[in-house]
Amino acid sequence: MFEIFILLAKYLFIIYMCVFLLCGFCINLSKEGVVDVSENLLAAVQRIMIMLFHITAFIILVINDKEQPTVTLIFGLISLLYIMLGCILLEKIYKKSSPIMYNGIFFLTDIGLVMLTRLDDSLASRQFIWCLLGLAVLIVLPPILNILPRLDRFRVLYAALAIVLLMCTLIFGSNFYGSTNWISIGPVAFQPSEVVKLLFVFFLASALSQKPELRQLIVPTAVSAVIILCLVAQKDLGSALIFSMTFLVVIYIATSNVFYLLGGFGCGALASVLAYFLFPHVRTRVNVWLDPWSDIENSGYQIAQSLFAVGSYGLFGSGFTRGYADYIPVVERDFIFSAVCEEFGVLFGIGIILVFVMIFLEGVRAALYSRSRYLTLLSAGLTALLTFQTFLIIGGDIKFVPLTGVTLPFVSYGGTSITMSFVIIAIIQWVYMRNDMYKQDKTPEEYTPHPVDEQIPHRRRRRRSME
């Protein structure tokens, strides 16, 4: 009977995912003024889907746990409470925030917690502590940012801090997973590159907050180059790539000049080719990406195991807890996506990608309606960070791009990574809420939900005033 439940659950998980995405899609349509539906109701349905997902998954986990089912049960209940409280509390406190963004990240966080519980209980409980911290960040960060004065004035501070942090890592750093990108202070080890991410985007946004001429691009470019080279020196190629792409996107948005994007991309390609010939470890990565099968015992092992996980059970997966994810090395960090694809099915994996796209759309929306260049660039830059990180690791897992050991935001295990992802979302939400305040300054009527006929001229007016 339990087997049948696991089998049924396979389809249930996919149904939950579809309903969640459908609701998100309808909310987006409503925001664009295509249809008129209650966004609050749909967001509530999304939360119910997360709850059902959590309950279904933990029923399986508890029955499957032969050693300490009560502990798993208690963990399941506490994390359920956390997820529900998180979504509802945030939406109640911040009425003008984007509920689908909160729902999206909590769904992903829950998928991460469920998968980690299945792989290793102790990792899951540690991850849970970080999630609690993340929730606290989401709650307290927006008012703090409101109080703080003019964060766009400290560009020198951001740049200096970022470079100092990276230098420290280079000098004092310890080696994990082949990259020197960790610092240990007493018992706590953290990844400075995750913190530098934030400083980097703050720096770019404030440095470009006035419409720049070519001459004024030199300093930001030089600083970015130093930061990126530091990351390359630490062999943290994933972060270096993410920073480079973010830099290009921010420059492109700040200048609206497509030649900077193309030129930058050309330089990036050139640099990659150069790196291939200069650094043996880059060469190894690329060769493994091109052909993991010829050296399957050693360098190709990870990616081959990942592909087996993704490819063996097809669209609907092996059934939760019935896969072989334990065989993939560092599955909880780099390959969590493959493990999810194996047990929940490739369809569910596609769903996860779409949930990410939904979150990024909200980030782009925040940038689109920001009231200052600084806020636009800040939210666009932060969104770009998450976007490229997600793309790189999922692409790496399925051998679409060379594997760079970065984490999948909200899902992978990793303290610094998950906390910083929450910080990024908190800031984007803050920008989003400020946009709404701005809208209300201009028009007295309540913003959400809008009658369709009023919303369109309203947007047009605002756009004109920006340009």
Add this chain to the structure above:
Amino acid sequence: MKNTIKKVFWIYTLLFVVLIGYLCKVSLADSNEFITNSYNPRLNRVSDYIKRGSILDINGQVLAYSEKDEEGVYHRIYNDSNIFSNITGYTSKGKTGVEAKYNFMLETVSSELIQRIKDAFAGTEVSGDDVVLTVDADLQRYAAEKLGTSKGAIVAMEPSSGKILSMVTYPNYNANTVNEDWETLNSEESDSPLLNRAAQGLYPPGSTFKILTAAAALGEDPDYLNYSMVCEGVKRFDSATRIRCFNSTVHGNEDMTKAFAKSCNTYFSTIGTMLGIDKLNSEAYDFMFNQSLGFDLEYSQSSFSLPLDSNLSAVVETSIGQGKTLVTPLHMAMITSAVANNGIMMKPYIVDHSQSQSGNVKNRTIPEKLRSIMSPDIAAEITELMKEVVNSGTATDAAIYIDPGDVVTSDSSTSSSSVGVITGNVQVAGKTGTAENASGDDHAWFVAFAPADNPRIAVSVILENAGHGDKAIASARDIMKYYFTNCINK
């Protein structure tokens, strides 16, 4: 600025759409190629929760199945195991054969959801998919009976597709008692019963290799067909090299047809020296020597070695199938099939499809061309040569006559419209071989296919230390005849 942001969003969307597309490609299209890699741990899994699927013959006869004992533990049971164990393999000491290679299918439950829910309420066990072989169990039993207790192997295949119809080997073992017999099976005196001689046994090809030498000659120049010389039973090439026909028989004046029919060693060794080392090497390469055959079960690669600096004696010996050449009965059956199939060698396969418990067919094997090893013209000429072997040469005993009354059909109502039923005189094309063996009596080879004008079956027989090939010829003949009377019309 706003338009730029929108463009950036479309770039993101495009990136992820491409990513999703690639994910689908990897998991749905490409995965068939890589998930069978031996490093995939899923291939070795045995689930405690489901019943392993059965292994069936092409007509649904059960060869291996699982059954629960009183304690609720599944056991694997094999029917007629000594006859089928080289194909099914075993599961008790690691896994071999189909059990190993198709473990994934046997352990995969692909029944429809509704069917499985019904099963759950009816208390029916959840069972993995069945694997259906291309092998005809009746033909397999018949071939095993023909082989009897002679050491050796027989492979029968369908030339047009590469389907293995039967594959027997002796000595064999019982997969039900592998655990208990393990020591005996691996002892020195046991003559390696765990070795599937049909696919893993390497033998000198003897005169069956003349198929290759003839094909090489005809490929070089079609006029070789009319090349004549006088056989004196023995020929001296140089002081160190002398070749002798079987029993030193003097064949007199002969062209290729007669020399092939009588299996004249002096003729083909002369031709070999005329062709030279390069040509023999390239022909052996074309014939898939030293190469992967892509067969699903454990097999050995045939080996051909004639280095450029070989002396005359090596060339002479190699061109009549002595020398260092080693070949498996499976490979010999494939070569024979290729002659029958217009020169196209098909990839051999032994699993036709898998099916869910509700009968849905999955993973049907699609016949695949391995290589065109000779032109259709040459294949037709070799076929003529091989017909003459049966009509007037060394294998006159292989001729088949089928009395229409012997033909067994499954359904009496359709037997009246006997389309495709083979009766009367059936033209067989074949080639005998006697492989000299350093450690004992010669091995006897016979390869054949029939009917020559529309081949349905090719057979390769090797009998270790059987001397000359009478029994091999008779076995091949009887197996082909049995196939036409008892199997083909099912």
